[in-house]
Amino acid sequence: TMTSYSTTRLLFVLFLSIYPQHILAIIMSSTEISPDRLKLSCIKWGIVGVGEVCEIKSGPGFYKAKHSLLQAVMRRTKSKAEDYARRHSVPQYYTEVEDLINDKNVDAIYVSTPPGLLGLGLNRVEIAQRIVNAGKPAYFEKPLARDAVESQKIVDLFKEANLRLYVAYYRRYMPKFKNVKENILNQNVIGDLTSIRLTLHQSNHINGRNHRWHYNKQVSGGGK
Numbered sequence: 001t002m003t004s005y006s007t008t009r010l011l012f013v014l015f016l017s018i019y020p021q022h023i024l025a026i027i028m029s030s031t032e033i034s035p036d037r038l039k040l041s042c043i044k045w046g047i048v049g050v051g052e053v054c055e056i057k058s059g060p061g062f063y064k065a066k067h068s069l070l071q072a073v074m075r076r077t078k079s080k081a082e083d084y085a086r087r088h089s090v091p092q093y094y095t096e097v098e099d100l101i102n103d104k105n106v107d108a109i110y111v112s113t114p115p116g117l118l119g120l121g122l123n124r125v126e127i128a129q130r131i132v133n134a135g136k137p138a139y140f141e142k143p144l145a146r147d148a149v150e151s152q153k154i155v156d157l158f159k160e161a162n163l164r165l166y167v168a169y170y171r172r173y174m175p176k177f178k179n180v181k182e183n184i185l186n187q188n189v190i191g192d193l194t195s196i197r198l199t200l201h202q203s204n205h206i207n208g209r210n211h212r213w214h215y216n217k218q219v220s221g222g223g224k
Helices: 002-018 020-028 035-040 078-087 097-101 124-133 148-160 175-185 204-215
Strands: 043-048 068-074 092-094 108-111 138-140 165-167
Touching: 043 097, 068 078, 068 097, 078 092, 092 097, 097 124, 108 124, 124 138, 124 148, 148 165
Parallel strands: 043 068, 043 108, 068 092, 108 138, 138 165
Antiparallel strands: none
């Protein structure tokens, strides 16, 4: 699927940034690379918050992509964390954010929790600070934070620590969006684009309880 392709491509870019020396060795070598060598050149991921988004769209991409391994997952409820780890063959699971971040076998962190607190006791900025303290790169599910101020704080944290930070805006690489950029915007078909105003209407009573955090401004930064 396009989502799996985008996730795989992003993971490869992350691999390039974290292990450039291994890629250089592979490119310069004229001999076949052994499976054992590739196994060592692998990003081991830890996921903070293995909820619904990690079941199909995000989680499996980390162990299906080449040079990528899902090493550990975290969820507040132990039974749910254990269940996810069992079903996805993940070696380690945790119920505390700090335990996953500080796992020495985890190279990089994927944060898939909502931007606000929602039971974790930590917002995205606080999670980012802990990841930076551990000296690890991170991949945040969109949105990065609840607002521009928090987003800038996260960006600054990683920039000052000289660590890689990525956000899951993969849709911009889908063909329909690339077509708009390359064949309409870049060609100045509609003139100079100065602003975009987008209004999304969704029925709260239909989406209901399954997506309640989206309508909680303290958690999502938007909503009511």
